[in-house]
Amino acid sequence: MTRFLLVRLGGALLSIVAASMLAFVLMRLVPGDPARQVLGQFATPDQLAAFRADNGLDGSIVEQYGRFVGNFVQGDWGTSFASGAPVRQLIGQRLPATIELVLVAFAGAVASALALALVSTYRPRAWLDRLVSGIAFVGMGTPPFWLGLLCLAVFFQQTHLLPGPDGRISPDLAPFPDRTGFMTLDALLAGRLDAFGSAVSHLLLPAFVLGFAMFAFLVRVLRASLLEVADEPFIAAAQCKGLSRWQAFTRHALPNAALPALTASGLVLGQLLTGSVLVEAVFDWPGIGGLVVHGIANKDYTVVQIFVLLSAVLYVSVNLLVDLLAAALDPRISLHAGTRRRRRDAPRAAAAAPPTARSEGA
Amino acid sequence: MGVTVPTAAAPPLRARRRSPRRDRALWTCVGIFALIVLAAVSAPLWWHASPTDTDPLAALQGPAWAHPMGTDQVGRDMLARVLGGARISLLAASSVALVGGSLGALLGIAAGLGGRLLDGGLMRIFDAMLAFPPVIFAMAVTLGIGVGLATACVGVALSAVPYVARVVRSDVLRVRNAGHVEAAHALGVPPAQIVRRHVVPHVLPTALVQIASLFSFSIVAIAALGFIGLGAQIPTPEWGTTITEGSALVLVGKWWVSTFPGLCLLIVTAASAVIAERIRVRLDPRNRSGRALP
Numbered sequence: 001m002t003r004f005l006l007v008r009l010g011g012a013l014l015s016i017v018a019a020s021m022l023a024f025v026l027m028r029l030v031p032g033d034p035a036r037q038v039l040g041q042f043a044t045p046d047q048l049a050a051f052r053a054d055n056g057l058d059g060s061i062v063e064q065y066g067r068f069v070g071n072f073v074q075g076d077w078g079t080s081f082a083s084g085a086p087v088r089q090l091i092g093q094r095l096p097a098t099i100e101l102v103l104v105a106f107a108g109a110v111a112s113a114l115a116l117a118l119v120s121t122y123r124p125r126a127w128l129d130r131l132v133s134g135i136a137f138v139g140m141g142t143p144p145f146w147l148g149l150l151c152l153a154v155f156f157q158q159t160h161l162l163p164g165p166d167g168r169i170s171p172d173l174a175p176f177p178d179r180t181g182f183m184t185l186d187a188l189l190a191g192r193l194d195a196f197g198s199a200v201s202h203l204l205l206p207a208f209v210l211g212f213a214m215f216a217f218l219v220r221v222l223r224a225s226l227l228e229v230a231d232e233p234f235i236a237a238a239q240c241k242g243l244s245r246w247q248a249f250t251r252h253a254l255p256n257a258a259l260p261a262l263t264a265s266g267l268v269l270g271q272l273l274t275g276s277v278l279v280e281a282v283f284d285w286p287g288i289g290g291l292v293v294h295g296i297a298n299k300d301y302t303v304v305q306i307f308v309l310l311s312a313v314l315y316v317s318v319n320l321l322v323d324l325l326a327a328a329l330d331p332r333i334s335l336h337a338g339t340r341r342r343r344r345d346a347p348r349a350a351a352a353a354p355p356t357a358r359s360e361g362a
Numbered sequence: 363m364g365v366t367v368p369t370a371a372a373p374p375l376r377a378r379r380r381s382p383r384r385d386r387a388l389w390t391c392v393g394i395f396a397l398i399v400l401a402a403v404s405a406p407l408w409w410h411a412s413p414t415d416t417d418p419l420a421a422l423q424g425p426a427w428a429h430p431m432g433t434d435q436v437g438r439d440m441l442a443r444v445l446g447g448a449r450i451s452l453l454a455a456s457s458v459a460l461v462g463g464s465l466g467a468l469l470g471i472a473a474g475l476g477g478r479l480l481d482g483g484l485m486r487i488f489d490a491m492l493a494f495p496p497v498i499f500a501m502a503v504t505l506g507i508g509v510g511l512a513t514a515c516v517g518v519a520l521s522a523v524p525y526v527a528r529v530v531r532s533d534v535l536r537v538r539n540a541g542h543v544e545a546a547h548a549l550g551v552p553p554a555q556i557v558r559r560h561v562v563p564h565v566l567p568t569a570l571v572q573i574a575s576l577f578s579f580s581i582v583a584i585a586a587l588g589f590i591g592l593g594a595q596i597p598t599p600e601w602g603t604t605i606t607e608g609s610a611l612v613l614v615g616k617w618w619v620s621t622f623p624g625l626c627l628l629i630v631t632a633a634s635a636v637i638a639e640r641i642r643v644r645l646d647p648r649n650r651s652g653r654a655l656p
Contacts, residue, residue: 014486014489015489015492015493016493018487018489018490018493019490019491019493019494021490022490022491022493022494023502026502026503026505026506027505027506029506029507137635137636137639138628138632140578140631140635141578141582141627141631141632141635142628143582143585143586143589143624143627143628145586145602145605145609146605146621146624146627146628147624149608149609149612149620149621149624150617150624152612153615153621157613157614157615157617158615269495270495270496270497271495273495273498274495274496274497274498277498277590278589278590281589281590282609292590293590296505296590296591296592297591304501304502304505305505307498308494308498308502311494311495311498312493312494312498315493315494315495316493
């Protein structure tokens with residue numbers, strides 16, 4: 001296990017280092033001289049040189065890379081050329097809004113995917129089967145920004161059921177202390193039910209839109225693995241032992257089927273990171289995604305580059321965490337030969353066995 | 363409590379193989395897809411308006427007979443724009459899928475067949491690329507080489523390369539050690555011919571499956587880049603860009619400008635995803651739920 005841990009950790013670290021090189025190369029490719037862009041065309045060579053020295057743009061490319069990584073690790077993420085504020089401060093201010101949105105979207109998507117996958121595999125039915133695969137295809141093909149606009153048109157513009165894109169809370173509510181950065185939690189802590197309602201209603205649409213694609217993806221993965229597990233002899237054995245089908249499902253099928261979904265949730269994070277950029281742009285959500293889109297519009301590329309690098313760090317770490325978690329939960333996963341024996345081999349092994357074992361379960 | 367007889371005998375739905383000829387969902391999707399392609403290609407023949415002609419007097423009209431999808435803020439016919447966008451988006455996505463998929467397949471084959479150095483080097487590069495969520499990688503590439511539809515396509519194609527390459531590489535590694543390759547080797551077939559005749563044909567289905575599923579990913583990714591201003595620029599009727607143009611109008615009740623391009627996008631991606639899925643089941647039974655692009 002220690003070896004497994006070390007190998008994975010080293011691999012992840014290597015990935016991040018390589019990714020930082022890639023991000024560095026890409027940002028140095030950006031056409032135009034940043035010093036020129038910020039200082040304008042009438043800057044003197046001295047001013048340009050001073051600016052380059054201030055922003056780590058002088059010296060050889062290797063030196064620049066070293067400084068860039070050093071600064072990044074130390075939390076010095078440069079200055080936003082558009083607003084003049086340090087990028088770290090900008091991101092820090094907006095982080096809670098994004099985390100709140102992503103958490104709600106993630107929780108909603110996981111819960112509803114779990115429910116739908118269970119319902120559709122508990123007793124397989126053709127129409128449910130079609131419904132689920134329909135949802136999966138539609139959900140994964142729906143551009144989140146478009147779904148967001150559609151929801152705004154229906155729930156805000158036409159029916160006024162939910163608030164429009166005006167941030168995290170209705171602007172005409174009296175302010176309350178900002179303790180955690182999470183609007184809903186802060187409102188509850190301050191005992192303000194009106195503010196809580198407003199925060200929740202502002203959260204509903206963006207979270208739904210952000211979670212929808214994820215929900216579609218998870219429902220597909222979960223359902224496929226549940227179907228496979230439900231067919232395995234140990235479920236039949238559990239039922240023969242006297243468990244109801246529901247008990248067999250929740251106690252034995254679900255934990256076994258959850259593993260592929262856990263592995264898939266690392267991929268889901270990629271969707272979340274991308275989706276948050278798009279969804280926050282649509283709903284004018286004051287989070288990091290909104291910051292990135294504004295950065296693109298204002299040619300404020302420092303912000304965008306830091307976001308790109310941060311998302312790589314986050315993506316790699318979460319995937320590492322998921323891998324380790326899966327290894328801890330499933331003793332069959334080991335690092336032997338560098339490959340993971342997959343769950344899907346189990347049913348095939350069962351099928352290869354003499355058919356009596358299976359027909360007895362039937 | 364009576365002992366209930368286990369009902370686990372319900373046939374696993376997924377295992378039921380349908381013959382592709384009677385697969386109604388598949389043929390519906392193929393039909394829809396073909397219809398959209400046909401409509402987009404032949405648009406100038408049957409629809410009078412052009413995607414760029416403005417008519418300020420007819421600005422922001424709702425869907426009606428004269429303009430089945432309404433008009434935008436400068437009076438351009440939305441049907442013509444959606445059809446023009448279909449030409450751009452479909453062409454862009456299919457070239458991205460083809461170029462990115464083939465490049466990935468080639469690199470995958472090279473990594474699988476090449477020596478330890480080549481394999482290791484390529485895999486490290488892919489690892490670095492895979493450290494980014496794909497659309498964010500495409501974003502970074504587009505920023506690096508300049509904003510526009512062509513560069514966005516390059517970004518999306520590059521972001522897909524490592525996914526394809528890894529799948530193809532693992533397939534090559536499997537085939538390389540297969541009995542028939544060993545036999546050919548023993549018979550004295552030259553290495554180049556072994557690769558051409560005995561390895562590549564076995565890997566081809568995998569590559570095709572990857573290219574097919576790349577299509578729906580790239581069409582959404584290109585639109586997403588267009589939406590945040592990194593892809594096609596504003597007057598171009600590319601679907602993502604058109605959705606951006608209509609996004610402010612949605613809040614004042616003019617929903618049609620961004621709804622129709624998005625709807626077409628959704629229909630095309632869903633249809634192509636179904637087609638790709640069926641191709642995958644058909645060609646690649648091994649990779650039932652393999653790592654796909656999110």
